[in-house]
Amino acid sequence: TQLLEQSPQFLSIQEGENLTVYCNSSSVFSSLQWYRQEPGEGPVLLVTVVTGGEVKKLKRLTFQFGDARKDSSLHITAAQPGDTGLYLCAGVRMGAQKLVFGQGTRLTINP
């Protein structure tokens, strides 16, 4: 059983559309992070959220941490082909030290 469940696992949309990726758990996290990974490379950190209800924006990307600190979402507005990649959520559970990952969302933006 995956500690962090991401949905959808695959998403293919047209350029200009909006999309949301979800990261859910039954556990409480002290922090949640979102990474993006390109083929042949390691994941690159996009954002870290640490406060329940927190919202962070990175250009067209909006990240939200749930009030109960059990879930997070990534919303992309007006998606572009350059947004194509594997998006991974990861978290550190309360009282723990290790960083665990969801299974990832493979996003394809078609021109």
Added chain:
Amino acid sequence: NAGVTQTPKFQVLKTGQSMTLQCAQDMNHEYMSWYRQDPGMGLRLIHYSVGAGITDQGEVPNGYNVSRSTTEDFPLRLLSAAPSQTSVYFCASGFRGGYTFGSGTRLTVV
């Protein structure tokens, strides 16, 4: 450039051989970890360390050993390689605010 350096980038092993994957970071991070990435599985934690001399197991530790004698280095040892260990391995270092990953080692066991 500051960051996480992994070597080698590619490796082919025969079943039963042993090898060490190297990982070094120059950011003075206390936390370092090793992950493996298989198709459709995301990243699974193998071992991690919260400081020199301190290591602990992750989700999939069997068949792997680690040690942390310095803050900078965190090598991963495969004791007796098996085809099931064919994967891409990533080393990461950081803190609760975020982690930096190396570029990976692609390992094939035949």
